Amino acid sequence: MTAILEMREIGKTFPGVKALDNVNLVVQEGEIHAIVGENGAGKSTLMKVLSGVYPHGTYEGEIHFRGEERRFRDIADSEKLGIIIIHQELALVPLLSIAENIFLGNEPSRFGVVDRSEVFRRARDLLAKVGLDEAPTTLVTDIGVGKQQLVEIAKALAKEVRLLILDEPTAALNEKDSEALLRLLLEFKAQGITSILISHKLNEIEKVADAITVLRDGSTVETLDCRKAAISQDRIIQGMVGRSMANLYPERLPEIGPPVLEVKDWSVYHPLHPERQVSKNLNFEVRKGEIVGIAGLMGAGRTEFAMSLFGRAWGQKITGKVFLHGKEVDVSTINKAIAHGLAYVTEDRKSLGLLLNEDIRKNVTLANLKGVSKGGVIDDMGELKVASDYRAKLRIRCSDVYQESVNLSGGNQQKVVLSKWLFSGPEVLILDEPTRGIDVGAKYEIYTIIQALADQGKAVVVISSEMPELLGISDRIYVMNEGSFVGEFLAAEASQERIMRAIMQAQQGVAS
Structure with a gap:
């Protein structure tokens, strides 16, 4: 088999944190390659390096795509070669139509003017390919999350995708929509499209993956070949957490x-x-x-x-x-x-549960400011003590409670949201x-x-x-x-x- 992608000795550092350390990844052409690991293992960071979200010069190591070293300056550079990433938070404009979203920033035009008839014609063809039975004129806000995910994939196909990266594509989908998406990945594989799948749903990975690369603490642990023998969920978990979980x-x-x-x-x-x-x-x-x-x-x-x-x-x-x-x-x-x-921990921690650009300390005390105030003025030392106590109780992994919540892994963000509501005394x-x-x-x-x-x-x-x-x-x-x-x-x-x-x-x- 021929490797379409090789990432060699990739390293990425943020202030005070080594996010990736000597990561190696080899993806064969035409396969579905899963990347698994605990929250904070570096999966999404690695894909952002690959797709140019983190440009060349901000990381260590080399990216080789289709036999040549690539140095992407931005995401547009990687998309020109057919590397398309679909993030967990969908990048769609709700009040635009499906067709307008598919070709947003990539509009067919004639003499410098968007060719709307061509936009809707090609959109119909792409929707048929992904199995979405909706009119191209339908507003994105009027369709469910499962269908929005298919619109994102149609958008990728419009850019002549060669390597499709899906970051937690089924996290917000029900079982029926998840099954439909997995079947679509298998159809793409039959058409020769290579996919990288990041998912915490190990039963889904078990169904479709040809190979699985395990990351732990920002480093490559192993790559498992599913074509040689079936890989059990227990075996994947052991690689992820470094121990078996009975x-x-x-x-x-x-x-x-x-x-x-x-x-x-x-x-x-x-x-x-x-x-x-x-x-x-x-x-x-x-x-x-x-x-x-x-x-x-x-x-x-x-x-x-x-x-x-x-x-x-x-x-x-x-x-x-x-x-x-x-x-x-x-x-x-x-x-x-x-x-x-009463306390309610929302399903959407990023938009509704946290102030992402505020530190852990402020998020933890947000629902009960009276508990850290004297005479209507917040007691900084009291706030620090409360946040530090919850950091210890819930084992929030962070540099300190002054770390911004946006830089935490999903699991640790969830612990901060839980801390906020526990401090309210529900x-x-x-x-x-x-x-x-x-x-x-x-x-x-x-x-x-x-x-x-x-x-x-x-x-x-x-x-x-x-x-x-x-x-x-x-x-x-x-x-x-x-x-x-x-x-x-x-x-x-x-x-x-x-x-x-x-x-x-x-x-x-x-x-x-």
């Missing part, structure tokens, strides 16, 4: 007490479409020391329910009652919700996709924290699109479909099959 979830002996939070007849309507009911007369409870999971497909209304409950942060025409320890409470604003002991903690985009080692740490909170008597609610995760950590699971709860299972009774059956039966009932 249990993916901590053992749990729950001590569950009386109800802490009860929600009765909760209804919510869409903020932009007032005729559309998103939460439909929901009844819900979580008890002291209990971890309650909420399962459902993308669009089931889980996040909308959680956000509407947390100070009506989402929705309109909200009705229903909330009880804490049997007493009705007013949670109609975020401040009131926090004051009554009785009920709602965690929305708490391990999205986090590696298997950091996931275990997050699960341990969740379990410890329940053991302290907190009432914990976990929303997750990963059913094995819900089954592994929950004491009880609600199943949601189209804004209604359609099933409820104790942990001992629950299985993926029973959860999916409840969803399918509900959908058939709606259809009939």
Whole structure:
């Protein structure tokens, strides 16, 4: 086989941090090559070096592409050769059409004027290639995340891609959309397109990868050839974390007490479409020391329910009652919700959970400034002590608490968000996709924290699109479909099959 890419002895240093240290990567033409590692292992940094986001001269080592050394000055340089990267945060303009997004910055033109008929003609062809049955005139804001991911891939095809880099492409997708994306990668492979896949979902890597390179602490550990023999998830994990992990979830002996939070007849309507009911007369409870999971497909209304409950942060025409320890409470604003002991850890930590350009110290105390203030003035030393304590408790890996949150790995960013809400002193903690985009080692740490909170008597609610995760950590699971709860299972009774059956039966009932 012929190598399309060789990265030799790559090193990259940020202030105080050696992000990459003598990394070597060889990718064969026409293969799907997976790169795995814990958060902070250097995966995304390596791909930014390759794609010119970090230009030549800012890193050590050499890049050889199609037999020649390349020195990319910027991302445009790498794209000219067909190296296209799709980042985890999609780079689409919501209020432009699909066709306009596909050719943004790469528009077909005649005599210096954009040829709109050619834009839409070629867009239709590209959408057919990626299996997206949408009109090119459709606005990106009107399609789901799974379809937006396909628009990004169509955009890559428009640039005559030779090496497609996908950074956590299925992190925000449901199981059906993830499967469709993996099938598309296999089709590209059959057409001779080479792909590099970064993912924490090891079951997906197991399905499609021809080779797997493992990074740990900024260095190459090994490259595994999946064509010679099947590589198990346990084997991949061992390379990632440097040890075997017999249990993916901590053992749990729950001590569950009386109800802490009860929600009765909760209804919510869409903020932009007032005729559309998103939460439909929901009844819900979580008890002291209990971890309650909420399962459902993308669009089931889980996040909308959680956000509407947390100070009506989402929705309109909200009705229903909330009880804490049997007493009705007013949670109609975020401040009131926090004051009554509710906390909500958003699924979007980068946009909604953190002030990325602020340091860890300020983020940790943000939801409870009164806790570090005297006479309305923030006590700097008190703030430092609180942040340092949470850094130690949650094992946040950082140079110090003055490090900007934007420079932390995903797992450590999530720990900062958790610290922020734990410092607010909640009785009920709602965690929305708490391990999205986090590696298997950091996931275990997050699960341990969740379990410890329940053991302290907190009432914990976990929303997750990963059913094995819900089954592994929950004491009880609600199943949601189209804004209604359609099933409820104790942990001992629950299985993926029973959860999916409840969803399918509900959908058939709606259809009939």
